[in-house]
Amino acid sequence: MSDKKATLKIYRGDNDGGEFKTYEVETYPGMVVLDAIHDIQAKQEPGLAVRWNCKAGRCGSCGAEVNGKPKLMCMTRMSAYDDDPEPIMVTPMKAFPILKDLVTDVSQNFRMAQKIPAFAPRPREADGTHRMQQDDIERIQEFRKCIECFLCQNTCHVIRDHGKKEDFAGPRFLIAMAGLDMHPLDTLDRRELLKDEFGIGYCNITRCCTEVCPEHINITDNGIIPMKERVADDYFDPVRWLIRKVGGEEKKKKASLPVIQNETSTPVVKKKKTEKAAKADE
Amino acid sequence: MASAKYETHEHDVIIIGAGGAGLRAAIEASNEKLSVGLVCKSLLGKAHTVMAEGGIAAAMGNVEPRDNWKVHFRDTMKGGRFLNQWRMAQLHAMEAPDRVKELEEWGALFDRTADGRILQRNFGGHKYPRLAHVGDRTGLEMIRTLQQHGVHLGIKVYMECTISRLLTDDDKIKGAFGYWRENGKFVVFKSKAVVLATGGIGRMFKINSNSWECTGDGQALAYLAGAELMDMEFMQFHPTGMVWPPSVRGTLITEGVRGEGGTLRNKDGKRIMFDYIPELYANETADTEAEADKWLAESTQAGGSKAKRTPDLLPRDIVARAIHAEVKAGRGSPHGGVFLDIATRRSAEDIKRKLPAMYHQFKELGDVDITTDPMEVGPTAHYTMGGIRVDSDTQESRIKGLFAAGECAAGMHGSNRLGGNSLSDLVVFGRLAGLHAAKYARDAAAPSIDDGEIEAAATEALAVFNREEGENPFLLHDELKDSMQKHVGIIRVEKELKAGLLELHALKARVGKIKVEDNRHFNTAWHQSLDMRNMLICAEAMCQAAIARKESRGGHARDDFPDQDKGHFSKVNIVSRMTKSGEMEISEVPLPEVPADIKKVLEEDSK
Missing domain, CATH: 1.20.58.100 (Fumarate reductase/succinate dehydrogenase flavoprotein-like, C-terminal domain)
Structure with missing residues (x-):
């Protein structure tokens, strides 16, 4: 243990107003910002409110803004600020109403989750299994890494600066929809919902959500852009528009999507679905 | 009337706790067309189940066709040194495959075998590769799947609400009393049946892998209401918690690391587990490195392996005590653990793909790149085998209408739980508790709650x-x-x-x-x-x-x-x-x- 000290300025208050209070803590190896908050809570300010669960970057409860950057406090090392002579500023996530101190009201996200139609799988194979190739599910597994910390929702300027909480689902729920849409077993078509209720058109691809994602999910390139393209194809392509006008509702099909690999920026075209899978989609 | 003084909600069944067991119980009770309330201390989807990493044990036989419920049952009883309630272990082994398939039906995306079925991995004490998994984040997949399925069923969820007392009458449940964490106001739940699914007690140990919620709430609530606790002496110390730096001491490292071939070594580089093979496991455990490695290479391939299993995958109690003994004998790592090496065993690409969370956890919190360097690990308080004593078939406690499932219930695991048997426990017994709570509630009269009892609970909370x-x-x-x-x-x-x-x-x-x-x-x-x-x-x-x-x-x-x-x-x-x-x-x-x-x-x- 060292006797090094660090200074933090923490927002104390609620939605009606508050102030920054300054605290000093002793630091130790590996200490993260959440450790400092707990130390202050135990020894200086028992009433300091903070939401947390696992302290291992798995549950996504302790999102806040550290020096203005959206972070999980449990994954933010105090040593990252060693060279900065200024106190470490800790504020609640800006896009959500403040309940108390660092705790915000994120209930809007749970209401949005409820609007997503449930997964609707095709029937099982004759042998009782669902067959899927690992290659075909890796993209969706990436989206399913989401720990629902809502840092992306907090960062997205559509929500943060323009307050479109009710008209725009936000990155978390767009990739949740993408995860269902790209699921090899799913049979529902959610495009209309994406366009109208979820307001996918509001996203102008600034990729701020991708930048803050603690799970390093390529939210914009792998999730939102393919979904935007699919919605655009369907609703704004003049040929399809004509078919819809003349022939009634066009049979909706799930097409294969261009996706971006995780650690490169080379677009690769996803394998076509197996004949059987395509048939089951119809 | 007390109900006029405090916010009051009435349900047929309330479930306390929204991890895997609580969610599964709520889904089942809801399927029975009853009014269900789900009360949780945290936000929905944040329960300690998200921390489960390695997988869910179910004898599906996808990788090793010789596997079946009998082998799983035997492994479970042996792992628990035969102190398990045999009926629970049997139900668990028989029903786990259906529960896994059900999760898939609700959208869970497990890793796949080459022929497109659910892949299963090796784990401690399991004779065959048996753990359905999603990399090293299986618990997250499970809780999210249950959550997304559950929110469409009309279950009323009370988030960030803590229960401080159960309300009973003559050994019969009638509700619960608690407070909203946000504003501190009290809330009363009137209910014909209650399912406790509150998880573990790890927070009472200094070095533990548990989240803040694991404070033994269900066990204590049940005890105070007159139910019995059983097997409380049995605490599982997971062999591999982080030991350095101090900030993350105790944080879990999945057994999946050893499932993927990782080995435990002391400061001299010696593989330690060959010296700690107990008699009970001697006839199925390799005694040379060559045989252990042969088994690791072959056991997940078609045809399985005739070699004996690696001792690195002995049950957790044995491995944890081995590490403890090595450290005590002065053969430990610099920070008082031993080394867990995956870097020399698998390619960097494999490690990042199969153990991505471990890779990031060590990189960001421990300054260690596990694709090039060994991890330092030591035992961490992880899981309690003990808990509320319940009926093996119905999960009911000795209080009528009070049920318990998951970690807060006792009996399934005996004196030691096998890795992977927890996630399956949650869905198997969560379902049974929800089902039997619903059956009970259907025939039970609406409870009436008396003011005195509520005032006593309020006074206690405000003291x-x-x-x-x-x-x-x-x-x-x-x-x-x-x-x-x-x-x-x-x-x-x-x-x-x-x-x-x-x-x-x-x-x-x-x-x-x-x-x-x-x-x-x-x-x-x-x-x-x-x-x-x-x-x-x-x-x-x-x-x-x-x-x-x-x-x-x-x-x-x-x-x-x-x-x-x-x-x-x-x-x-x-x-x-x-x-x-x-x-x-x-x-x-x-x-x-x-x-x-x-x-x-x-x-x-x-x-």
Whole structure:
């Protein structure tokens, strides 16, 4: 243990107003910002409110803004600020109403989750299994890494600066929809919902959500852009528009999507679905 | 009327706890067309289930066709050193595959085999590759799947709401009393049936892998309502927690690392587990490195392996004590653990793909790149085999209408749980508890709650505000953690246990003198002071039962009784209950007789 000290300025208050209070803590190896908050809570300010669960970057409860950057406090090392002579500023996530101190009201996200139609799988194979190739599910597994910390929702300027909480689902729920849409077993078509209720058109691809994602999910390139393209194809392509006008509702099909690999920026075209899978989609 | 004074909700069934077991119970009760309330201390989807990494055990036979429920049942009983309630272990082994398929049906995307089915991996104590998994984040996949399925069923969810008392009448449940964490206001739930699914008790140890929620709430609520606790002496210390830096000491490293071929080594580079193979596992465990590696290479391939299993995948209690012994003998790593090496065993690409969370966890919190360097690991308090004593078939406690499932219930795992058997426990027994709670509720009369009982619960909860001065709940919690770690840890001895018990009694008196400042609005100090009561009940039960069990078995190791008893203690479970005067009383109950056909299954162990 060292006797090094660090200074933090923490927002104390609620939605009606508050102030920054300054605290000093002793630091130790590996200490993260959440450790400092707990130390202050135990020894200086028992009433300091903070939401947390696992302290291992798995549950996504302790999102806040550290020096203005959206972070999980449990994954933010105090040593990252060693060279900065200024106190470490800790504020609640800006896009959500403040309940108390660092705790915000994120209930809007749970209401949005409820609007997503449930997964609707095709029937099982004759042998009782669902067959899927690992290659075909890796993209969706990436989206399913989401720990629902809502840092992306907090960062997205559509929500943060323009307050479109009710008209725009936000990155978390767009990739949740993408995860269902790209699921090899799913049979529902959610495009209309994406366009109208979820307001996918509001996203102008600034990729701020991708930048803050603690799970390093390529939210914009792998999730939102393919979904935007699919919605655009369907609703704004003049040929399809004509078919819809003349022939009634066009049979909706799930097409294969261009996706971006995780650690490169080379677009690769996803394998076509197996004949059987395509048939089951119809 | 009390209901006019406090916010009141009425349901047929309320579920307390929204991890895997609670969610699965809520789904089942809801399927029975009843009104269901789900109450959880945190936000939905944040429960400790998200921390489960390695997988869910189910004898699906996708990788090893020889696998079936009988082998899984046998492995489970053997892992628990035959102190399990055999019927629970049987139900679990038989139903787990259906529960996994059901998760898939609800959208869970498990890793796949080459022919497109659910992939299964090796894990400690499981004879065959049996764990369905999603990399090293299986618990997250499970909780998200249950959550997304559940929100469309009309279940009413009460988030960030803590229950501080169960309400009962003549050993019959009628509801629960609690408070909203956000504003501190009280809330009353009237309910015909209650399912407890509150998880574990790890927060009472200094070095633990648990989230803040794991404070033994369900166990304590049930105990205070007159139910029994059982097997409380059995605490699982997971062999591989992080040991450095101090900030993350205890944070879990999945057994999946060893499932993927990782090995434990001491400071001399020697693979330690070959020196710690107990007799019970001798005939199925490799005694040379060559054979262990052959098994690792072959066991997940078509045709399986004829080689014996690697000792790195012995059950957790054995591995945890081996690490403890190596460190004690001076052969540990620089920060008091041993080395877990995956870097020399698998390619960097494999490690990042199969163990992505571990890779990031060490990189970001431990400054270690696990694709090039070994991890430092040591035991961490992880899981309690003990909990609320329930009926094996219905999950009902001795209080009518009060059910329990998951980690807060006892019986399934005996003296030691196998890795992967927890996630399956949650969905198998979560479902059964939900089903039987619904059945009970359908026939039960609407409860009436009396004002006096509610006022008593309110007075108890507010006592900490009404003192002039007093103890700090955070510092008392630290003292409890230190005391349990020191006296009731991985190796126990009577003298230490008795000293620990005295300290617990002293702490209990001091908890009665906690003073909390500020108002009730999101007041963590207040919440902590109420959680202390629950942890102390569980701690005392553990300490008392540990004194009573004069042998070493599974998650209970006694330095003064180092052997597993073949006589008396192999036939009894230890039970704690509250006497009329409020004292804790310990007694022994006989293990249920194993029927002949099940005995036969146990003896069929193919050599």
